[in-house]
Amino acid sequence: MAGGGGGGRASAQRRAALAALITLLLLASLAFLLSATGTASAPNSAPFRLAAIRRHAEDHAAVLAAYAAQARKLSAASASQTESFLSISGHLSSLSSRISLSTVALLEKETRGKIKRARALAGAAKEAFDTQSKIQKLSDTVFAVDQQLLRARRAGLLNSRIAAGSTPKSLHCLVMRLLEARLANASAIPDDPPVPPPQFTDPALYHYAIFSDNVLAVSVVVASAARAAAEPARHVFHVVTAPMYLPAFRVWFARRPPPLGTHVQLLAVSDFPFLNASASPVIRQIEDGNRDVPLLDYLRFYLPEMFPALRRVVLLEDDVVVQRDLAGLWRVDLGGKVNAALETCFGGFRRYGKHINFSDPAVQERFNPRACAWSYGLNVFDLQAWRRDQCTQRFHQLMEMNENGTLWDPASVLPAGLMTFYGNTRPLDKSWHVMGLGYNPHIRPEDIKGAAVIHFNGNMKPWLDVAFNQYKHLWTKYVDTEMEFLTLCNFGL
Structure with a gap:
């Protein structure tokens, strides 16, 4: 032609x-x-x-x-x-x-x-x-x-990301109401005691870590897990948030205590003195002006340092709902691996090459682009194996290599996890974790019903107006509607 x-x-x-x-x-x-x-x-x-x-x-x-x-x-x-x-x-x-x-x-x-x-x-x-x-x-x-x-398509994707990443007016209102209540009556909402309760450091209990600044979403995770547990008092949730949101979390859980005797420890980034620019490339890059690095997301790579007394921790995202007792995760044999997670490489879908820049020689030498990727949302971490294999140090090396953002998009924490735990991840059975409720309207109802954890990953979060109607009730039924601030902030629940 x-x-x-x-x-x-x-x-x-x-x-x-x-x-x-x-x-x-x-x-x-x-x-x-x-x-x-x-x-x-x-x-x-x-x-x-x-x-x-x-x-x-x-x-x-x-x-x-x-x-x-x-x-x-x-x-x-x-x-x-x-x-x-x-x-x-x-x-x-x-x-x-x-x-x-x-x-x-x-x-x-x-x-x-x-x-x-x-x-x-x-x-x-x-x-x-x-x-x-x-x-x-x-x-x-x-x-x-x-x-x-x-x-x-690019404009639609950008708009959906803005909608998902922005704080809805109702959530912002809730935080402001909670902070106002804290300022109006600070003595009624005490800080944590100087010496933490023994449950917070008891390795015989079931410990979870959640990194979030969404108080409503965290309350749903805790409530759903407590109601699904056979022994709720043996489940301990360690919630880490930004310092500005910590008072709001304290007010919520003071007014609406965790159900059924479940334990919740509220922490801020400032509670961990080792998180500083000299010891952490994450902190240093943020202080140097890299706004693409989300601090709360990257704190998951410091679990052994945050909780030195613990041997195993389950990491939960704040957009999950627990439907079945998770105590069985402490009996899963990791086979000496550090991480257990749901694999996502169905056929040729979502392998390492999708998440990491393999044009870089350093990546080509260390990783296989056909290696199976996995998902965050529900992860079991053996902290003893983590310390043994020095995974935090490996993560620091990767962060130094990616300072200019050429190996992976620093706004996404998954590629860092894929590389840090490369060859050190054991697949979880699919019945533990069903994902996609934030982007896939065609998940089979039997898969959702049989899942221990359902994950609203994607842009259509259940607390947003754009959430799928067929899934939203799975999340809203765990919202504590007796919290008066929800009505004042016009939550359409």
Whole structure:
């Protein structure tokens, strides 16, 4: 196809030239027809016939020479067509030079035969070039529509991310109400005691870690897990949040204590003195102005340092709902591995190559792009194996390597986890963790019903107006509607 195209400048110039050529040829063809009509009505004298034949021969020779020039630009498959154009054009030029008054009768028949063949070739070539031009125009249209669709998808993705990442007005109102209650009656909401209760450090209990600044979402996780537990008093939740949100969490759990004797420890980043710029590349990068690094998300890589007395911790995201007793996770054999998680590589889907930049030589040397990826949401961590394998130190090395964001997108914590626990993750049975309720409207009801944990990962969080209606009730039934601030903040529950 002439021009061959991807929409480049050179291709556009060739297409413009071809269009101009076709236009000129159409005008020339019209002139030929008009001249032929005029010839029919002219006197049948030898000089007039001589002039007409010479003019037709010269004109058709020029037409075929132009087509030959255009045919040279086509692929090698058109070489024979090019030769035909040049051959007939040459014959016509030769005949035109040989025509005279004395030879007009002899050469008229031969000349008209050549002209007839030239017209047939020109007509076929014009049809071919017109078809190629139409195909090129159609290709350009398809390309333009594809680009518009791509821009629309990007805009939609950006809008959904903004909607999911922004704090809804109702949640902001809830936090403000809780902080106002704390300021109005600080003595009624005491801080944690200087010496933590023994349950917080007892390795014989079931310990969970949640990193979040969403007080409502955390309350749902705790409430759903407590109601699903056979022994709720043996379950301990360690909630780590930003310092500015800690008072709001204290007010919530002071007014609405954890149900059924479940224990909740509320912590802020400032409660861990080892989290400083000299010891943590995460803190240093944030202090250096890298706003793409979400601190709360990356704190999960410090679990052994945060909870030195514990041997095993289950990490829960704040967008999950617990439907079955999770005590069985403490009996899962990790086989010496550090992490247990749900694998997500169904077929060729979601392998390491999807999350990490394998064009970097350092990544190519250490990791396999076909390795199976896994998901956060529900993870079992053996902290003793973590300390043994020095996973925090490995994470620090990766963060140093990714300071300019070339290995993975620093806004996403999953790639860092995939690399930190590479070859050190054991797959969990799928019945423990069903994910996708925040983006997939077609999950089988039996899969949701049989899952120990359902995960609203995706942009359609259950506390947002854009949540799927068929899933939202699975989350809202654990919301403590007796908290008066929910009504004041217009939660549509």
